[in-house]
Amino acid sequence: MTEDGFRPGADGSRPPAPGDLALPVAGHKLLTAPDGTFPRIGELPGRADWVPVGTLDGVPAWAADVAEAEALPGDWQSWRRLAARLPEPLATLAGRALAVVTWRRTHRWCGACRAELADVPGETARRCPGCQLYVPLRLSAAVLVAITRPGPAGRPGELLLVRHSYGPTELWALVAGFVEAGETLEATAHREVREEVGLALNRVTYFGSQPWAMSGPGTLLTGFTATAADPTAQPVVDGRELTEARWFPLDALPAELPPAYSISRWLIDAVAARDARC
Structure with a gap:
């Protein structure tokens, strides 16, 4: 049976086949095929440094670290651009390839x-052959909170x-x-x-998660909804990470919101839709 979607993995027990997916990475960019997805191993002959990163609909996918000076000809795109236009399984695969290649480059x-x-x-x-230190690809977890209050x-x-x-800096996030x-x-x-806007919370509820290559390879975003413990309290920005904080009516949100492919936007859209149903 064919496996649907993207499944991360590291099975290198067999060499890449010509029909397998190829994800060359140069710096923070990935090479895309003329159809806007990813090339196949057989289209990029001569490389022996492919690293397994998982499967997409049962097809093995491999990544390779390409020096920017010798970058292969083609359309090189950042993960932000790819995630904005590719379906979710492909965007996640691209993020995984970027994370694995960057981790290998920085953990030699x-x-x-x-x-x-x-x-x-x-x-x-x-693993270190000398002292046996074990070095996995570690994830950095981050949270996002959609805080609401009654109007x-x-x-x-x-x-x-x-x-x-x-x-x-122009986005409202x-x-x-x-x-x-x-x-x-x-x-x-x-x-x-509490640190960034000086507010206390009630009803902190888990919403979902998303691997996020924009904040650095190996970042996992976790989203929460919450209500302000004091509905009359006004936010006070910390002055370091934030420049502004403001309450917006859920039926009059600003246009400058996070991109539609981000969990931040999913959270915003979810609380707006929930409020509209109430």
């Missing part, structure tokens, strides 16, 4: 004894949106931040909101 040497690391067969991991009498509810001092060691995801949501 043992951080304990400086020996060269060796691949662990069947895993996305390396004025007879009016729709309101959503808190913020503008950051970095990245796409959600409060977000990385998980610290020793924290649960829910505790991170409370801490980040």
Whole structure:
């Protein structure tokens, strides 16, 4: 039976076949085929450094680290551009290839004894032949929180949106931040909101997750919805990460929102649709 969708994996027990998917990575860009998807191994002969990254609808997919100076001819695109136009399984595969190649490039040497690391067969991991240090591809978890409060009498509810001092500074986005060691995801949501906008939360509820190559290879975004503990409280930005924070009626959100392929936008759209049904 054919496996549907994308499945991450590291099975390198057989060499790449000509019909397998090929995902060359140069820096932070990936090579795409003329049809806008990805080429096949047989279309890129002469490479012996393919690394398994999983399967797409049962077809094995392989990535390779290509020096930018020797980048193959073709259309090289960032993950942001790819995710904006490709169906979800392909965008996730591209993010996985970018994560694996970048991790291998930056984890060649043992951080304990400086020996060269060796691949662990069947895993996305390396081990030091000298001191046996085990180095898997680690994920960095981050949370996003869609905070709502009731609107004025007879009016729709309101959503808190913020503008950051970095990245796409024109966008109105959600409060977000990385998980610290020793924290649960829910505790991170409370801490980040308290630190960045000075608000306390009620009803913190898990929404979903998304691998996210924009924040760096190996980032996993986890989304939550929550309500403001004090509906009358006004946000106070921290002045470092945020430049502005504002309550918006859910039926009059700004146009400058995160892209449609992001979990941030999924959260915003979900709370807006929920409010419209109430």
